[in-house]
Amino acid sequence: MCSLHMAKAPTILAIESSCDETSAAVVHQGKVLNNIIATQSIHENYGGVVPELASRAHQSNIVPVVDEALKNAGITKNNLDAIAFTQGPGLLGALLVGTSFAKAMALALDIPLIAVDHMQAHVLAHFIEPPYPEFPFLCLTVSGGHTQILLVRSHLDMQVVGRTRDDAVGEAFDKIAKLLGFPYPGGPLLDQMAGKGNPDAYEFPQTQVDGLDFSFSGIKTAVLYFLRDALKSNENFVEQQLADICASVQKTLIQMLFQKLEAAANKFDISEIAVAGGVSANSGLRQGLQELARSRNWQSYIPEFQYCTDNAAMIAITAHFKYLEGQFADLQTGPNPRLAL
Ligand code: KG4
Ligand code: ZN
Helix, strand or coil: CCHHHCCCCCEEEEEECCCCEEEEEEEECCEECCCEEEECHHHHHHCCCCHHHHHHHHHHHHHHHHHHHHHHHCCCHHHCCEEEEEEECCCHHHHHHHHHHHHHHHHHHCCCEEEEEHHHHHHHHHHCCCCCCCCCEEEEEECCCCEEEEEEEECCEEEEEEEECCCCHHHHHHHHHHHCCCCCCCHHHHHHHHCCCCCCCCCCCCCCCCCCCECCHHHHHHHHHHHHHHHHHCCCHHHHHHHHHHHHHHHHHHHHHHHHHHHHHHHHCCCEEEEECHHHHCHHHHHHHHHHHHHHCCEEECCCHHHHCCCHHHHHHHHHHHHHCCCCECCCCCCCCCCCC
16 A cells, blocks of 8 residues: 555554454554453363364454454444554464454455564553553563563564573463462462462572573472472372462562563663563562562553453554554465564
8 A cells, every 4th residue: 555545543453363362452543442352261171272272263253353343443344544463473273363354354445454463562552551661661571472571662673682491471370370270271360369378488499591581391390399299298288288389389480570670670771661461460470560660760560451461452552553654564474373573
């Protein structure tokens, strides 16, 4: 499309389908009007996301979810200036549903297509509603699939400066929660139980990694061996000590995150600190960040809960910034499960 015909204040429909939420949102003049999310509960029966079931659920959810987003925004598809979709990273089959749908819609309406990086969108969720972080800022993105520290110079210029070398922190929460008998995804349930326990009751080893990188697979194994030993002498150990175990695990995982976040803040001499991704819903992390921010004189930012977990509102706001820069995708663009910033 000729840039002369681009709307200055575009209306964009955005679609997110990278994992197990089918979501659509409309952004108008940089303001996100809604955030419709269909969560797939079918995976609870399997202890984790089953890719093929996720793809099928996206297929049945996508039309009603998009319809609702347009109706809720009070617009028809003819009012749209562009269609945005999550290109990756994520599950191939799941991404394919959103990508194909967006491409077909952009082609039919003869409007531009915008491909969005899911991890960039988690960071830009901070621009859905004020207060906005000031550039440059650091963003700790913590989800079920990723743990990254990004140096964010502007809306579309960001660089990964630290990342996990194995499990993501959300994955560690979920896997340890599973060892303790919680259903998937156990992270939020572990968090709830941790609120009733003593975080200093038990100590778990923290894997040391150079620089700003993380490693979370060791603590999962440490908890596994700890439980095996404790259960040998008391078969009711987990039930009796559940709250204390959860509180201690949560404290350790958060300490590991904050240690690297502080190191990054020191290294880049930045005091604007943002946290994004599903794990930023964790109550220990939220409270810990507030305390750390007070003691370090940081300005800290965590988006509203609905914008922390996977959602199309963050895809929509990212698409808005990409539209203004004329960053469009062509119809050959496909999903990229390993897309990296
Ligand atoms: O960002 P997200 O919704 O999806 C991914 O892109 O992965 O993050 C989901 C992850 C899951 O691992 C879930 O257990 C974790 O975020 N999570 C939590 C909490 N709420 C969600 N982990 C710990 N405490 C919570 N309150
Ligand atoms: Zn995500």
